[in-house]
Structures are given as structure tokens and as C-alpha cells.
Amino acid sequence: MQIGPYKLRNKMVLAPMAGVTDRPFRQLCKTLGAGLAVSEMVSSNAALWGSKQTLRRMNHEGELAPRSVQIAGADPDMMSAAARFNVERGAQIIDINMGCPAKKVCNLMAGSALLQDEGLVERILVSVVSAVDAPVTLKIRTGWDPENRNAVTIARIAEQSGIQALAVHGRTRACAYRGEAEYRTIREVKQAVSIPVIANGDITGPEKAQLVLEQTGADAVMVGRAAQGRPWIFREIEHYMSTGKLLPEPGVEEIHTIMINHLQNLYAFYGEYTGVRVARKHIGWYSKGRRDAADFRQRVNRVETSQAQLAMTHEFFDALGAASGLAA
Numbered sequence: 001m002q003i004g005p006y007k008l009r010n011k012m013v014l015a016p017m018a019g020v021t022d023r024p025f026r027q028l029c030k031t032l033g034a035g036l037a038v039s040e041m042v043s044s045n046a047a048l049w050g051s052k053q054t055l056r057r058m059n060h061e062g063e064l065a066p067r068s069v070q071i072a073g074a075d076p077d078m079m080s081a082a083a084r085f086n087v088e089r090g091a092q093i094i095d096i097n098m099g100c101p102a103k104k105v106c107n108l109m110a111g112s113a114l115l116q117d118e119g120l121v122e123r124i125l126v127s128v129v130s131a132v133d134a135p136v137t138l139k140i141r142t143g144w145d146p147e148n149r150n151a152v153t154i155a156r157i158a159e160q161s162g163i164q165a166l167a168v169h170g171r172t173r174a175c176a177y178r179g180e181a182e183y184r185t186i187r188e189v190k191q192a193v194s195i196p197v198i199a200n201g202d203i204t205g206p207e208k209a210q211l212v213l214e215q216t217g218a219d220a221v222m223v224g225r226a227a228q229g230r231p232w233i234f235r236e237i238e239h240y241m242s243t244g245k246l247l248p249e250p251g252v253e254e255i256h257t258i259m260i261n262h263l264q265n266l267y268a269f270y271g272e273y274t275g276v277r278v279a280r281k282h283i284g285w286y287s288k289g290r291r292d293a294a295d296f297r298q299r300v301n302r303v304e305t306s307q308a309q310l311a312m313t314h315e316f317f318d319a320l321g322a323a324s325g326l327a328a
């Protein structure tokens with residue numbers, strides 16, 4: 001799949017997730033096979049650009065190309081200024097968020113709320129595309145609510161405005177995360193435009209990824225929640241797509257190594273205090289469903305230092321490894 005001058009090495013994209021797809025997690029997913037990883041959204045409100053959080057979101061040091069940054073907002077001039085600002089700081093692709101149902105975003109008439117106002121959508125897209133040389137992509141839901149599924153109209157507007165790829169989450173804004181994603185509308189979008197289309201929603205593993213590609217005819221799949229605590233999902237999907245065979249789950253030892261490296265990268269990126277706190281949710285995801293995980297999480301969530309967090313994580317995985325050795 002091609003986005004402007006960037007040829008992606010495969011058909012797998014890590015979805016933007018606020019609070020999750022920070023630089024360490026994007027880098028990890030890219031290393032484990034994601035062809036593209038979209039950043040957490042950056043507000044188009046310039047008053048926030050000096051904040052620690054936004055500066056961190058704009059930090060791409062050492063990140064594998066192409067670097068895609070998502071921007072959110074509803075004012076065409078502010079959005080184009082945000083696009084320019086991020087390109088100056090290393091973004092190679094600008095992604096526009098019209099897919100997020102979060103109250104914080106929708107109340108400001110941004111995210112998926114924008115889908116209601118097609119004229120405004122067009123003004124934002126034209127403005128951002130003309131503001132930067134970098135390719136601009138768009139992420140949408142299938143519509144505002146099930147009675148107003150206007151994804152095909154939005155997709156045509158996007159193509160005419162110069163958008164270079166379109167990600168579609170198979171739910172409406174009103175559906176939030178309820179029910180199951182539907183792929184029929186994504187197929188209609190794919191048939192209506194000639195820019196690359198990325199299918200998103202409820203892709204939980206390699207077989208589902210393949211099925212969604214077949215059902216929609218999309219150029220790539222985008223994975224969000226299923227990558228939490230399972231960044232190797234991209235490697236698994238890639239293997240399945242190229243061989244038709246399922247890779248076995250990584251062994252305890254490999255998961256242990258991946259997780260410790262991930263934690264260390266979080267401490268380096270956020271510093272000790274915030275790093276330990278951000279790491280807690282990843283520890284929860286990695287350990288979910290494993291032996292004695294609930295007890296481990298309860299204990300590890302109480303520690304305040306990276307040293308103690310690492311020591312407990314080592315202990316947990318050593319015990320898991322010993323148990324799996326016994327089982328074998």
C-alpha cells in the first residue's frame with residue numbers, strides 16, 4: 001500500500017489510541033511487524049502545544065518511518081496550523097481524526113461528530129491538504145448513527161480533497177464500541193473511491209484480519225485494542241497472510257523479554273514517575289489471562305518505582321516460565 005511517497009511494507013496498521021500509542025508502543029509494534037503506526041491525537045488547539053503531554057506526543061526521535069501523527073479539531077485554519085507544526089517536528093504523514101467518539105473530542109464538534117457536517121469536513125480536508133507537502137490521511141466511522149451512515153459520501157469528499165488514504169472503523173459514532181463492527185459499509189467505501197482504504201474494527205487475530213480483507217476488498221487492516229498486551233499480533237497476521245498458517249503464541253521467555261524492554265522504554269520516555277504509571281496498564285494487558293495474573297496485578301499496581309516494578313515483573317515471568325517448564 002502506498003501513502004504519498006511512502007510504500008508500506010505490508011498491510012497492517014496500528015490504530016491511533018490516546019494513552020496507548022505513544023512512541024515506545026508504536027516503535028514496538030513497528031518492530032514486530034506493523035507497517036504503519038499512527039500516533040495518539042494531538043489537539044489543534046495551539047494553546048496546548050507547549051504542554052508536556054503534547055510535546056511528548058510530538059517527539060519522534062528514533063521512530064521508524066513513516067511517522068504518522070493524528071490531529072484533532074474542527075476549525076480548518078487551526079487544523080492546518082497543527083498539520084504544519086507537526087510536519088516541522090518530524091511528522092511524515094498527517095492523519096485527521098474524524099473517528100473518535102470520545103466526549104472530550106465530540107463536544108468540541110470534532111472527532112466523529114464532524115461527520116454530521118459534510119461541508120465543514122470538506123473545508124477542513126482541503127485546508128489541511130493544501131497546508132502541508134506531507135500526505136494527509138483521514139480516519140472516520142461509518143457515519144453519525146445507524147440512520148446516517150454517510151461514509152461513502154465522506155470518502156468521496158476525502159478523495160476529491162486530496163486525502164491519500166482513508167481508514168474506516170465499522171461502527172457509527174452513536175454505536176461507540178457497542179455491538180460488532182460491520183464491514184459492508186467499508187466494502188461500499190472501497191468500491192466508491194480509488195484511494196487506499198484501511199478497514200478497522202474488532203480485528204482480533206490473523207484469521208479475522210484475512211476475513212476482513214476479503215470481505216471489504218480493503219488495502220490494509222488497522223488493529224487497535226487487540227494489540228494491547230499483544231504487539232506481536234502484527235507478526236502473527238503477516239505470517240498467516242503469507243503462509244496461510246498460524247504462528248504459535250510466543251513463548252514465556254520471549255514475552256518476558258518484550259515486556260521488560262517495553263517497560264524500560266517507557267521509563268526512558270516518560271521519566272520515572274509517569275513511566276511507572278503508564279507501564280501499569282501495559283503490565284495489566286500483558287499479564288491478562290496468565291497464571292496468578294490477578295494477584296500479580298494487585299501487587300505490582302501498588303509499587304511506585306521502576307526498580308520494584310521491574311523486579312516484580314521478572315519474578316512473575318520467572319514463575320510462569322518455571323510452571324510452563326513443569327507442564328512441558
Ligand SMILES: Cc1cc2nc3c(=O)[nH]c(=O)nc-3n(C[C@H](O)[C@H](O)[C@H](O)COP(=O)(O)O)c2cc1C
Pocket residue numbers: 015016017018019020040041070097098099100139169200201202203222223224225226
Ligand atoms: C483507548 C483507546 C483510545 C483511542 N483513541 C483514539 C484516537 O485518539 N484517535 C482515533 O482516531 N481513534 C481512537 N480510538 C479508536 C481506535 O483507533 C479504533 O478505531 C477502535 O478502537 C476500533 O478498532 P479495534 O476494534 O481494533 O480496537 C481509540 C480507541 C481506544 C480503545
